[in-house]
Amino acid sequence: MADAVETPKLDRKDFVSDQEVRWCPGCGDYAILAQMQRVLPELGIPREKLVFVSGIGCSSRFPYYMNTYGLHTIHGRAATVATGLKVANPDLHVWIVTGDGDALSIGGNHLLHVLRRNVNVNILLFNNRIYGLTKGQYSPTSPTGKVTKSSPMGSVEQDLNAISVALASEATFVARTVDRQTKHLAEILKRASEHQGTSFVEIYQNCNIFNDGTWSFATEADVKDDNTLLLEHGQPMIFGKEKDKGIRLNGLAPEVVTLGDGVSEEDLLKHDETLDNPAHAYLLSRLMYPDFPVPLGVFRNVQRPVYEEQVVAQNEKAVEERGEGNLHALLHAADTWIVPEGPDGETVREVSEEEPSLSDIIPDISQEDQLAPRTSLQHFMYDPISSLDLPTPHSIPAQTSLSEAIKLMRDENAGCLLVVNKKQRLVGIFAQGDLFEKVAGSDIDLQNTTVAEMMTKDPTVLKASDPIGHILHLMSLQGYRHIPIVDPDGRPISLASFKVMLQFTGGLFAEPSVN
Amino acid sequence: MNLRTNLHSDTIKHVDLSFFIEVAKGLKVRHAIEKMQASQRKCALVMDNGSLLGIFTNHDIARKVLDREGVNDQTVESVMTADPLTLKADMKIIDAIKVMGEKPYRYMPVINEEGLVLGTLTHYAVIKYISDHFPEEIYNLPPTPDHFAQARDGA
Ligand code: SF4
Numbered sequence: 001m002a003d004a005v006e007t008p009k010l011d012r013k014d015f016v017s018d019q020e021v022r023w024c025p026g027c028g029d030y031a032i033l034a035q036m037q038r039v040l041p042e043l044g045i046p047r048e049k050l051v052f053v054s055g056i057g058c059s060s061r062f063p064y065y066m067n068t069y070g071l072h073t074i075h076g077r078a079a080t081v082a083t084g085l086k087v088a089n090p091d092l093h094v095w096i097v098t099g100d101g102d103a104l105s106i107g108g109n110h111l112l113h114v115l116r117r118n119v120n121v122n123i124l125l126f127n128n129r130i131y132g133l134t135k136g137q138y139s140p141t142s143p144t145g146k147v148t149k150s151s152p153m154g155s156v157e158q159d160l161n162a163i164s165v166a167l168a169s170e171a172t173f174v175a176r177t178v179d180r181q182t183k184h185l186a187e188i189l190k191r192a193s194e195h196q197g198t199s200f201v202e203i204y205q206n207c208n209i210f211n212d213g214t215w216s217f218a219t220e221a222d223v224k225d226d227n228t229l230l231l232e233h234g235q236p237m238i239f240g241k242e243k244d245k246g247i248r249l250n251g252l253a254p255e256v257v258t259l260g261d262g263v264s265e266e267d268l269l270k271h272d273e274t275l276d277n278p279a280h281a282y283l284l285s286r287l288m289y290p291d292f293p294v295p296l297g298v299f300r301n302v303q304r305p306v307y308e309e310q311v312v313a314q315n316e317k318a319v320e321e322r323g324e325g326n327l328h329a330l331l332h333a334a335d336t337w338i339v340p341e342g343p344d345g346e347t348v349r350e351v352s353e354e355e356p357s358l359s360d361i362i363p364d365i366s367q368e369d370q371l372a373p374r375t376s377l378q379h380f381m382y383d384p385i386s387s388l389d390l391p392t393p394h395s396i397p398a399q400t401s402l403s404e405a406i407k408l409m410r411d412e413n414a415g416c417l418l419v420v421n422k423k424q425r426l427v428g429i430f431a432q433g434d435l436f437e438k439v440a441g442s443d444i445d446l447q448n449t450t451v452a453e454m455m456t457k458d459p460t461v462l463k464a465s466d467p468i469g470h471i472l473h474l475m476s477l478q479g480y481r482h483i484p485i486v487d488p489d490g491r492p493i494s495l496a497s498f499k500v501m502l503q504f505t506g507g508l509f510a511e512p513s514v515n
Numbered sequence: 516m517n518l519r520t521n522l523h524s525d526t527i528k529h530v531d532l533s534f535f536i537e538v539a540k541g542l543k544v545r546h547a548i549e550k551m552q553a554s555q556r557k558c559a560l561v562m563d564n565g566s567l568l569g570i571f572t573n574h575d576i577a578r579k580v581l582d583r584e585g586v587n588d589q590t591v592e593s594v595m596t597a598d599p600l601t602l603k604a605d606m607k608i609i610d611a612i613k614v615m616g617e618k619p620y621r622y623m624p625v626i627n628e629e630g631l632v633l634g635t636l637t638h639y640a641v642i643k644y645i646s647d648h649f650p651e652e653i654y655n656l657p658p659t660p661d662h663f664a665q666a667r668d669g670a
Pocket of ligand 1: 023
């Protein structure tokens with residue numbers, strides 16, 4: 001065929017499914033979902049080649065929310081289903097989403113084997129150090145002494161370090177990141193996807209209902225830089241809010257040192273993720289809070305033959321040498337027999353009508369209960385957008401030429417124009433960013449090209465009744481500078497921008513303290 | 516983690532100042548734009564041997580380049596904003612926010628004590644800094660506001 005079919009460029013919204021998200025409001029899982037939906041379009045993998053496989057647990061609901069293929073399998077067995085899938089269809093991109101219980105307790109065995117086999121899948125282990133779905137029992141990563149519903153006097157078990165387990169299982173790509181460090185998370189997701197072989201990523205995830213703040217040492221703005229160490233290949237291990245501390249080796253033991261006073265960068269341990277010997281990565285995995293900063297980033301990244309490629313190659317070789325097999329002949333070759341059906345056929349379990357429904361047993365957690373804001377500022381994030389004083393946007397019809405639009409932007413000093421149809425409904429957004437990306441440096445005819453051809457079609461919008469937090473969500477996670485606010489019919493009523501939000505926050509916090 | 520306290524005590528050094536590129540004086544506008552597009556940075560600092568001459572941003576592109584004949588082949592100095600407003604690295608974030616609210620600039624170079632360019636303060640980076648203080652309320656939200664469930668799933 002002469003005509004190549006152009007693959008449509010996907011964006012974040014193409015990966016958002018229509019399913020209601022059933023995580024507790026405020027759960028860290030949302031941040032991971034948001035980054036996945038943001039990163040996937042950049043990877044350029046067609047949706048039909050993507051599969052999310054999960055086991056059981058809160059994190060395992062992930063496949064429902066991705067507009068890709070997905071399998072919500074049985075407890076601990078995501079790794080096995082994913083292995084089968086990958087061997088049968090090696091061209092799929094398979095992500096396993098699992099949790100500390102699913103991967104390290106119930107599925108502990110399967111995790112070892114998928115890692116040592118080096119199946120080319122990506123494993124995301126959402127570690128919240130608790131069983132969240134079953135409402136708060138200790139998990140294999142809960143620290144010793146942790147008081148939970150199933151360990152009222154404190155857990156007496158030694159907890160597992162997920163990174164150490166992965167390294168001991170011969171994993172070829174091992175990394176750690178944090179739900180709230182959105183940029184780092186996105187970067188690690190991309191690198192995991194690119195790695196050939198099993199990628200194992202531990203994600204520190206906050207369960208704000210049953211284990212709130214379990215990772216606060218690594219997430220709170222004032223302490224996180226002192227308690228975490230960003231691993232960068234080839235770089236000396238420096239950390240701290242003022243970047244004045246480092247990790248040095250004293251014999252085989254790591255120690256924290258302060259730079260200056262006779263200690264220079266040359267004395268520090270240097271990171272090398274490509275070392276064949278996993279000892280370096282293992283040593284890093286043992287850096288634990290509170291004695292050490294916890295490392296974030298890629299611990300290990302080495303190449304080894306990929307499982308399914310070798311399996312497929314063996315199959316092909318066997319077929320080549322011995323011809324296609326015959327399953328029927330194989331099954332009937334040796335001692336086989338048929339079990340006759342019983343006289344009554346199958347027995348059916350009877351269901352009593354009295355059986356209580358799920359909602360009788362579990363009380364609904366209403367949003368109010370969970371979102372109880374702790375400070376007035378948090379409260380503000382839930383206030384409706386209508387309580388902000390947002391400017392009225394400039395609207396233009398879709399057939400406006402680029403030159404008119406550019407002139408209008410200049411005259412009105414507008415960074416962005418909203419494109420509307422005859423019924424005044426929003427059909428696109430045309431911003432300086434579009435000019436920068438699509439028009440600058442090209443020889444597009446400004447007079448004879450309409451904004452409709454260059455605008456961002458069908459932009460993400462919010463309603464006046466949506467919470468203010470959503471504006472900042474879209475701005476900080478998606479980088480949208482402008483977000484149109486529309487009425488129920490889709491007509492623009494106002495426009496939120498970086499600048500307005502900054503002016504607003506500046507005004508709110510102008511004074512150093514509130515009396 | 517109190518945003519009010521941090522805005523008044525943290526300096527702009529604590530914000531991600533990396534959203535810019537540097538271009539050398541004498542570069543053609545066309546090539547500056549290509550470099551910016553390739554690195555996905557909408558802001559370029561025009562440098563002359565380590566000292567800052569001016570700033571060239573997508574705002575300038577929209578206003579001074581696109582519908583003007585021949586500009587693409589001129590040097591970037593001819594369209595940059597010369598001697599831009601710079602901020603000192605020890606400025607408190609709250610004060611920088613005030614400046615950003617009042618001035619029309621989206622990008623402001625940040626200078627250290629020795630007068631060297633440390634980075635560029637952008638609207639986006641400050642929005643991100645603010646959002647970092649409210650991970651539950653901002654990052655941990657469903658993809659669209661109407662995606663919230665009435666009841667959590669679980670046994
Ligand atoms: S129980 Fe915890 S982990 Fe599960 S959805 Fe709720 S907050 Fe998230």
